[in-house]
Amino acid sequence: MKQNILVIGGTGKTGRRVAQNLTQTGHNVRVVGRKTNPAFDWDNPETYAAALKDMDRAYIVYYPDLAVPGARDAITALTEKALKAGLEKVVLLSGKGETEAEACENIVAHSGLNYTLVRASWFNQNFSEGAFLEFVQNGLVALPLPNAEIPFVDADDIADVVSKVLMDDSYNGQTITVTGPQKRTFKEVVNIMAEASDKTIQFVPISIDEFKEGMRQAGLPDSYVWLFGYLFKEVLGNPENQEVSEDVAKVLGRPAKDFETYAKVTTATGIWN
Numbered sequence: 525m526k527q528n529i530l531v532i533g534g535t536g537k538t539g540r541r542v543a544q545n546l547t548q549t550g551h552n553v554r555v556v557g558r559k560t561n562p563a564f565d566w567d568n569p570e571t572y573a574a575a576l577k578d579m580d581r582a583y584i585v586y587y588p589d590l591a592v593p594g595a596r597d598a599i600t601a602l603t604e605k606a607l608k609a610g611l612e613k614v615v616l617l618s619g620k621g622e623t624e625a626e627a628c629e630n631i632v633a634h635s636g637l638n639y640t641l642v643r644a645s646w647f648n649q650n651f652s653e654g655a656f657l658e659f660v661q662n663g664l665v666a667l668p669l670p671n672a673e674i675p676f677v678d679a680d681d682i683a684d685v686v687s688k689v690l691m692d693d694s695y696n697g698q699t700i701t702v703t704g705p706q707k708r709t710f711k712e713v714v715n716i717m718a719e720a721s722d723k724t725i726q727f728v729p730i731s732i733d734e735f736k737e738g739m740r741q742a743g744l745p746d747s748y749v750w751l752f753g754y755l756f757k758e759v760l761g762n763p764e765n766q767e768v769s770e771d772v773a774k775v776l777g778r779p780a781k782d783f784e785t786y787a788k789v790t791t792a793t794g795i796w797n
Contacts, residue, residue: 528552528578529690530611532564532602533585537649538617541683542583542690549687554579567594569601576609581690584632585617589751590625599628603635613638615690617682620645620701621765623758629699638696640689642682645703645769646760648786649679651717652795655752660796663725665714666738670729672760675703675768676713678781685775701769705780713783720787721796732756 529546533539534555543553554575556564562574566587576582584602586595599616606614616632619625620643632639650656659665682702689695708716714727730738732753739749759765772780790796 526550526552527580527691528554530575530579530582531555532575532582533557533587533617536585536587537647537653537679538644538682538686539583539585541679542686545683545687546690551691566598569598569605572602572605573609576606576611579609580612582606582611582614583617583686583690584614586628588748589622589755590618590628591622591754592624592747592751595624595628596631599631603632603637607636611637613640613690613693613696615640615642615686617686618643619755619759620703621759621762622755624754633697638693640695640697641699642686642689643699643701644682645675645677645701645765647679647682648676648704648781648783648790651713652790652793653679657795660714660717660725663723664728665710665725666728666730666735667710668730668732668735668756669760670710670727673707673709673766674760675705675707675766676783676786677702677704677772678786681772681776681780685772688775695775700771700775702772703767703769703780705768705782707766707768708783713787716783716787717790717796720784721791723796 529551531539531543534543543555547553556575558565564575565571614637618629629641651660685702711727714725718725736749736753
């Protein structure tokens, strides 16, 4: 049955993929952001109602991350308005092992809405569509926590899982954890990217403070500097957050994409040249 689906964060890594999936399966998709009509601005709750009007379901991505100050208030306001607007269900993208994000998950879980929570590990696409792209292009990836083993997950897999659980009510009330099939260190994924692209890419371990200072010197806002410091220290630094989940395979009936496949596909786009 064709439904009206709201995608908040529809130009981001997972949002645009979810919007594409749902459009291809015949649903009416409304992608909203600050420059859309209707406009949606997380910092302005007055914009929420118009975005939610006449929608049946919604995919919620909070920008830049559910861990940042202000996220709880925004998620509270949005879920209250979504309930009032009569939405059938929401799916919230959350972070694997983020204590601050779990507070937002609880708000959704107790909102009165049908919901599914999708907790994602670090994205493969951070190296091609996000914060670390320039590092790869320049051939020097300098990051903290060289020994952290991360089950990097592909944005395509996240989007496919979200698209399935958003429309399938058998997942209501569940928390789905999406990871890749193996744990990798930063050095390992840098070596995989170098081999796939036939390009010299060096990994250099640095401290979290050095990384944050580099972000400040690059002119990034304080909220970003804080967020990456939090993610490295609280999330990647916690061994409990480095476990591999089988949920992608359980939901989709196929294995999660490994980093080698991602690197080959991304090399073919030429983005790393």
